[in-house]
Amino acid sequence: MKFVDEFRDPEVITRTSEEIHRLADPSRHYRIMEVCGGHTHAIYRFGLKDLLPSNIELIHGPGCPVCVLPMGRIDDGLSIARQPGVIFAAFGDMMRVPGTQGSPLEHKARGMDVRIVYSPSDALKLARVNPDKHVMFFAIGFETTAPSTALTLVRAKNEGIRNFSVFCNHVTIIPAIRAILDSPDMRIDAFIGPGHVSTVIGCRPYEWIAKNENKPVAVSGFEPLDILQSIVMVLRQLKAEEARIENQYKRVVPWEGNHAALRAMADVFELRPYFEWRGLGFISQSALRIRESFAEWDSEQRFHVPGVRVTDPKAAQCGEVLKGVLKPHQCKLFGKECTPEHPVGALMVSSEGSCAAYFNYEHRKTAMVTSIASVA
């Protein structure tokens, strides 16, 4: 556990934690889902669970882009990059995600031209400086990242850069939340809404969760106090038997979102009829594809894509963990075959994946305590 006095406002943190203890009805068990992987990371890193009563269970949601990407898409992207003269460009998060024949990084070791970029603009820059090559940007991310990919495609088109394309794996958060709520083995009482996705989409898209599903939502920032305050917000609503969308992260998230970003996305992308999510299966209208007007910059239209479908390794229970049915350590491979150094499933790759977060902050801690105890 983090010592409370390490936090910026230790007194406020203590008061907020006490407020949570007061609000939580001891006869109830609360299941609150934090949708965003950034929140999952923060919750483990700051040891926030230790500040909550034991009857508040935090369920880690699907908001980690590399975690929800099915292995087949990685294979598809790598298959394009195997063609002569193609450069595979992606964010660092993607590099260690395993495909059936290894991760992009392992392909690089075998000779594939794989480059890490920090911005889609830099992938476009690679195309500018490598006119005799084709740069394929392997795009992942929710609505936080999709507008930047969209603007990059607009720039590519405006500048007539034809040796550049995007292999689009952008997904949208709302259908994933819907799929979780529709799932018969899930029971969620309230949501901690994603902070940075909401800077783009605003708060309105969550209103159906309150209206139709009667679940409170608090869109939250990433500081320990933000997350605790968001828990207070949803507990207050649950106590009053209300369901509303509250914006805890007002200092960054405008209620209406970012219109310029939404326009860029609408200009370049359209919804796919369906898309496969690791752990959640096929979800209709849950992902973006590139519009016909940008077909020349769409890797899927320019290249043959095998459309690989891969079943996850049977023993790995990523799906159950992603849906919150299992805790990371309850997976058979956790900490044995599957570790951050040698990930079998994507949840162990990204620092935002619940398995990696659990391993780094909970498992290592437990292992250390056990080894100290055994020495003693």
Add this chain to the structure above:
Amino acid sequence: MCLAIPGQVVELFPDQPSTALIDVVGVRRKVDLGLLQDNLPVKGDWVLIHVGFAMSKISEEDALDQMRTLRMLGEAEAAVQEVEGYGLDHSGNAKAS
């Protein structure tokens, strides 16, 4: 990857209205302002940056808080590494404008 990096606008370029020079704890790189075109920042403003694009304008206080959060999350170095990795000062923008 959904965490955003706070930075201060230190220079704007009249010939490249969609670009700003941003300072993130002493590291200066150009970022894209295309997603803030409805509400462009001015010199001295603070913004949150994600994958090389300014996403939203924030107050200085919130920018400092956000940097502290990144530090507490153990992500500050990764954030600076990301910013150092931005290479947007290419000739392409000048050609496009």
